[in-house]
Amino acid sequence: MLNLVISVVPILLLIWMMTKKNALPSHIALPVTAAIIGALQLFYFGSDLTNLSANIIAGMLSAITPISIIAGAILLNRTIALSGAEDVIRQWLETISRNQVAQLMIIGWAFAFMIEGASGFGTPAAIAAPILVGLGFNPLKVAMLALVMNSVPVSFGAVGTPTWFGFGNLGLTDGDLLTTGRNSAFMHAIAAFVIPVLALRFVVSWQQIRRNMLFIQLSILACTIPYILFAQWNYEFPSLIGGAIGMAVSILLARFKVGLEEPETTADHAVSHIPFGQVVKAMSPTLMLIAILIVTRIQQLGIKGMLNDATPLFNLNLGFLGDLSVSQALIIKLSNILGTETAWAYKTLYVPALIPFFLVVLISIPVFKLPKTTVKRVFSETANRIKMPFVALVGALIMVKFMMMGGENSPIMTTGRAFSDLMGTNWQFFASYLGALGAFFSGSATVSNLTFGGIQQTIAHTVGLPETTILALQSVGGSMGNMVCINNIIAVSTILGIANKEGYIIKRTVVPMVLYGAIVAVVSLFI
Template sequence: MLNLIISVIPILLLIWMMTKRNALPSHIALPITALLVGLLQLFYFGSDGQTLAANIFAGALSALTPISIIAGAILLNRTIALSGAETVIRQWLETISRNPVAQLMIIGWAFAFMIEGASGFGTPAAIAAPILVGLGFPPLQVAMLALVMNSVPVSFGAVGTPTWFGFGNLGLSEAELLVTGQHSALLHALAAFIIPVLALRFVVTWQQIRRNLLFVQLSVLSCTIPYYLLAQWNYEFPALIGGAIGMGVSILLARSRIGLDNAPDTAREEQCKRLPAGTVFKAIAPTLLLIGILIITRIQQLGIKAMLNDASPLLHLDLGILGQLSISKALIIKLGGIFATDTSWAYKTLYVPALIPFLLVVLISIPLLGMSRTVVKQAFVETGSRLKMPFIALVGALIMVKLMMMGGEHSPIMTTGKAFADLTGTSWQYFAAYLGALGAFFSGSATVSNLTFGAIQQSIAHTVDLPQTTILALQSVGGAMGNMVCINNIIAVSTILGISNREGYIIKRTVVPMMLYGIIAAVGSTLL
């Protein structure tokens, strides 16, 4: 019991610091929590000092992945904004519909759904949220909407990575993995009737939602029906193809004003329609190019994904006590044996969506959009100015995660998970999703949550005689819904939108739909 109390103290402290009345910003609260966990590992859990130092170093290096993605997303956003393309995109989107609910569903729901299916890595919020802010929606509310909306497709994000890779070490047969995906899709589809509505409430009133509820549900179903049907035979493409179909259908519904309450504004629409087609295409070309590159580089069958993940050795250096540095043909940088321990770190230079596609698209867009040298410099300067505090916060977060996972079966995170299971027994299916959410809250990834807790969930299912595919589906759903309160995601979207020191405020509000999501998943699991 004492181990459990000690394990949860840092979690409770972090939540308190970030949600109290005079909340501490994440770049202060997270390093403090990481320091506390380090002290507990050293003086209570008796961890070896060298191993502790290695994990701190690896955790700090791990921040390079999310911060590079954030930097790429901000740079692209500033490029589109400063070039004037954002204004053209806003005017074009208004020709589809000036109804705010329609705009939020098309961009915040269907478009983000498709991007999640192609890439994951937090790119849906990075791409969709700035577009919504450009349409005139307030940044803080858009951040919360983006976090909550980007939950349903996550179990099949990045071409199914949380499912096929997240559960890849559990010894599941292909049939069992497929059934797990089918169950996940059903639970997500049930939650989708409620969750997007709650997300919309962050930005618009209940009256606006009620007057446009038919459109909202049709837009939801246009994504989730193909999503669920595709999951019956494949766990890679449900979110990608479901989102693409849903976006097309949502645009058609909005153009036809099906389910929307707004009357035509002919004068305004005629003014918008005078935009030349070439001007519109040029403005949206960077976004289209981004989507195209994401899809091409994430679909296994095209072969480019394998090239970008080629681990064949190219260079190897012995850095002494620091570790063994290796660089692969795909420029995967790996540091193994850090401080003579089994701790390692890796960065997939070409696969992490920082250089490809973000920086690549920016470099192509500069001449395409006719940007001057002064404007280009401004875009880079503004990007750099936004990264300092998020970098500190992410270093703190990832060191904390590394230290919480130290100790294998006896680590603080595992101790907490097992305590949940012991407490609930055969009723575990009603709580399983929350363990998945806890994993995503800390790690910033549904895939890492599945990797971390998949084995525990499988073991609990066998111990209390519950179907393992159902419990693993709940774990997958939990990892997805945990995106709403995930520290890394909150820092990322806040940074991209220029929001400062509101992480605790965001968590307090997004935790409500996350808790409801878990209830819907638990009730839905009884159908399985």
Template structure:
């Protein structure tokens, strides 16, 4: 009983630190929790100090993978913003239809779906919400809609990072990870039939939703059908490609008015054009910073007047980086083309001994590997060319610089802003990864195994009915589906193995839970609220977004019995 109490205590304290009044940010709370776990391992579990140190080193190095992806995504986002492409995309999306439901689905659902697939980490809600407010929608209601809409694609967001990296510590082979992704996509696919209407209800009446439901359904399926199909053979770009296809289909269908009420709903403007443009500028400057910082950087943007018509050529040029991103991802992820095997070739070029630190090796595909860290079995590796940081993010940015004729000061600003934004996330991820690795240290007697055993003894096979909510809890306090999967994936796996449930199903529930937790995630709520100028409404938002989150969990529980 003491072992269980001490195993659970760090997680409970972490939740308390981040959810209490004036809670600590993740970049402080997670390192504190990692320190607690390390002390418990050393003084209670009597784990060898060298093994603890090796896992700390591996945890620090492991943070390079997600932070490099985040950096690449932010850099691409800054380039799109500073080149003026974001202005063009925003004005194009605004002009497609004046039907409120169409606008909400195109921008709040399909466009955000695609952005989640490319960058994730709270970016979709932060980008889509100001565009909708610029169209005249109520900021508080838009914040809730954006949070709820940004759930279905999350498990495969940021080029699948929550799935392939979130479960990277579990020792899963590729076939098991793919099967987990298939089940995850199926649950999301079914949940998507209820989530968009529930999100729309924050802004428009049920009557308006019913009158335009055919369009809602077409827009939803245009994203989720390719999303589900792609997940049958890949877990990296279902959200990215599904969102891109869904956006194109939604725009085309809206242009023809298919499924939309015949009488277009005029949108009452609540802000002048200049205010709407400034709000659009603020979103991309920093999704978690104050709008004053956004205004400062906004002076460098190559903007266009809002009332100027957007030509097809301008739209195509503005969308070129996104199109390139999707194309490169597809080409480098399809095994049959042979490029994937080149980017993941682990054939060693050379090995160098770093003494007590371990053995460093470099492969033909530039895979960095540190083995036998501090003389233990702990190993770290980084797939330089395959992790979607250099390819495609940095590559697309380098191609886009001459394409948009960006000046040197703009390029410098892109990189400096990216560097300033990754500092706090890097610290948070280091803390999370050290905590996870230490929680898993100790084999059968590790804190993770002890906690999993207790949950399995308590719930038995009934665990599948509540498993998704543990994932949601992880996203709630950490602000990330990836961190939720890193934190609770091992517990979920242990429970599945202990009670005889399919681990792929339980891990899929964890992944779905981490995605649906975005609806009530404190970090995301604060970010969107700050950008939209909403003050002291976090509790109000959570009380309302928790309802669709609970409904999501019920769908997940039902689906777990049929997959």
């Protein structure tokens, strides 16, 4: 019993620190929690100091993967914004339809769906929300819509990072990861019949929603059908491809007014025509991003194998630090850290940072003829934005490493067994909410999966529930937790110039989040 209390108290403390009245930011709360768990490992659980230190090093190095992806996503976002391409995209989308529901579904749903699949990490809200505000929608209402809409695609956001990286420490086979992805895609798709509709209600009336319901559901299906189909054989592309197809179909539906009522015309609002060439140029970074991701992720094309080539290029002994190796595909690996079995690796060319984000940014600079001052601003703003997330991710990953130390007696295993004893086979009705809790305090579905994936796996094994179903519920939970995530709320509020409305937003977005969990719990019974 004491082991359980000692294991759970740091997590409860973390939740309290990040949700109390004067909440601590994640870049303080997560490292503090990691330090507390490290002290408990050392002085209560009796862990070896060398092993503890090795896990600190591995945790710090592991943060390079997500932070490099975040940096690349922000670089691209700032390039699109500061080049003027964002304004062109906004003006073009306005010419497609004046119907408010159509605009919200094309930009807030389908476009954000695609951007989440490509980059994730809050980028959809950063790009889509300002476009919607530019179209005349209320910033506070847009913030809530963006938070709720950006949930369905998140399990496969940033080319599947929450899945392949978030569950990367659990020893799953590629087949297990694929099945987990299939299950989560199916759960998300069923919930998607309801969730976007609830998101729309933040901005427009029920009457408008009812009058445009056919278009809404067709737009939803245009994203979720290819989303489910791609999830059958790949856990990187479902959101990216689903969003791209969904956006194209939604635009066509809006062009031909399928399922849409005629909007009221206003004489004082003239919509200027945007030349098609200008639109293509503005969309070129996003189109390049998608094309490069597809080419580098399809196994049959051969490039994926080249980027993952583990053939040694050279090896270097770093003494007590461990053994450093670099492969022909520039996979950097540090083995035997501090003489322990702890290891770390970074796939330089395959992690979607240098390729495609940084590459697309380098190509876009001459395409948009950006002056040196603008380029400097793009990189400086990116550097400023990633400082605190980097600290938070280091704290989160070290915390996860510490939670998993000790094998069968580790804090994560102890907590998992306690949950399984309490809930038994009924755990699947609550599993998604644990994932949502992880995203709530960490600000990331990926970190939620890193933090609670082990607990969910342990519970599944202990009570005899299907591992891949429970992990899918964890993944869906981490995604729906984006609706109430403090970090995301602060980020989108800052972008839209909203002050001191975090509590107001959470009180309203928590309702669709709770409903989401109930829907996927029922769906999980049929998997």
